[in-house]
Amino acid sequence: MSADSPTGNISPQAGARARLRRTQPTAGELLSGILSGNKTALSRAITLVESTNTQHQQKANEVINGCLPHANKSVRIGITGVPGVGKSTFIEAFGKHLTALGKKVAVLAVDPSSTLSHGSILGDKTRMEELVKDANAYIRPSASGDTLGGVARKTREAIILCEAAGFDTIIIETVGVGQSETAVHSMVDFFLLLQIAGGGDELQGIKRGIMEMADLIVINKADGDNLKRAALAKTEYNRALHLFPAKASGWQPKVSTCSALQNEGIAEVCNTLTEYFTLTKNNGYFEAHRREQNTYWLTETINEQLKTGFYNRPEIKLLLEENKLLVQQNLLSPFAAAQQLLERYFSGKTGR
């Protein structure tokens, strides 16, 4: 903007914005900002979480640990669906319905493709125009990173920050490709699969693994000419879901239809969620599952960082390239090559 240019006049508002960008708030300042529900503090803390700078990461850890006693008071909902099923429209309708009920809704994303393209789902916030303007909603695009594991870790840390900022419903969006659903499934309490009615062979295109994770399948775009097909699809999905073994949660997965565009069927989805959380909070699954997820993330973080520490070392990068060539030409076994690399790595650390 011209007001911010070195030659132009600087308006008082732009000056305040610039100061805010320039100052580096302390971990304590960020923490108290988050706990008072300040979205700017929340965003800045998430940016710290996403940073690869070691000092930023230390500061991020301080903020996260400060948030921890105030987190864990939400429900976490994963939503997946391939492009074209109307995910943004659904999340907007769903989110608005929840804020109208007095809920505070945060929407985060895990998008492995953003890692490659540096693009991002949710990046174009105008896709959720209404929800963006809602004071009780917070929308954050997917973090980028070298690995899905890294992106997922950052999203999971962002969940804790959002919860400490008072958001009681956390929605994690992901696209139906690759391993991202598994990562999202491991950080949510409830997993919703969004579909549309196809040409009768509903079950062909969808991965069995994803159906097994779903607690609810919602068939979107059930309006106009689609109504009959959606009803048929519902029957077919219901039959398929009954073939899977019973879930540890004690919940029998459900199927429902909706039209996010016409705001129909959204209340039913919310009722199903309430039913699910009542059941799993009463039978102890909700808490037990979260404890399990925490342990899983502890191990995942360790494994991820062991690898990052190894592969990012300059001397390892060099030797790895050399050894790859030897291995590909059958001059060195993959195992001996690995052994050499590991010895180099640990001797660099111990001086052995």
Next chain:
Amino acid sequence: MSADSPTGNISPQAGARARLRRTQPTAGELLSGILSGNKTALSRAITLVESTNTQHQQKANEVINGCLPHANKSVRIGITGVPGVGKSTFIEAFGKHLTALGKKVAVLAVDPSSTLSHGSILGDKTRMEELVKDANAYIRPSASGDTLGGVARKTREAIILCEAAGFDTIIIETVGVGQSETAVHSMVDFFLLLQIAGGGDELQGIKRGIMEMADLIVINKADGDNLKRAALAKTEYNRALHLFPAKASGWQPKVSTCSALQNEGIAEVCNTLTEYFTLTKNNGYFEAHRREQNTYWLTETINEQLKTGFYNRPEIKLLLEENKLLVQQNLLSPFAAAQQLLERYFSGKTGR
């Protein structure tokens, strides 16, 4: 045996056996034994590969690197199928057919369940009575280990030893559970899925991922009353296979029927294999794919050993248990807990 007991008379044969067990051949002795096709030397070298003792592992690496220039002259075939499809009967008929053609056949196994139960597929060698007696065949049960990754690595090292011993056809058997097919797929040139004709809903029970890996689906037990059902199943599988995207190998996966028990259809399976290897050796896929697999195993071995080194350290085990409790009680974030553990690990190495 009583002849071996301290109080009994020791027969000359038993004495020789005992000496053979007691002596520790050098890496050079093992290597020359293997290269001359000695099965005892081969077995002892594989035992070294499977050992968790550091000295044994160093010796194993020496033998493997010595074998490497003599390996890589075989075809490697993965065979999977759930219990009950007649895998042993099929491998016996298939193996005998190959040795009759002048081939030298080694059969190895990757069995994740043996890791848990300390049992093993192929452990009961009497399942392949005829093949065991065949001078041109070598059968070795699955290695055991703490992780599938570890078991798979050992099997892949055993492949190199078998090839250097002159075996030109390596069969890797696995049961159709868990992630073991993926591990086997990553070490073979050709992947064969063994099935039997079911009640018409062939595709329900089988994992899509496994079908996608298959280069050939063989429907076994196509005899007697089963003949018609097997033919129907063949049609259905063929249709399903055509729905998958084209393979990088340029090969269109096939379906055939056989009766391993009556030795029918085995020659057709061998012809398909010949067709596949002619195609992929001519179009360059065979070599390119092996180079890719070598790189994959280099990385896999590193990742596996980074984890083993970490989780097996006594002080890490202790702190991990403590931190797991704190994390489960939400007193410490999984990320901060991981950070603590990683700092402890690396400070132990560097004296930081």
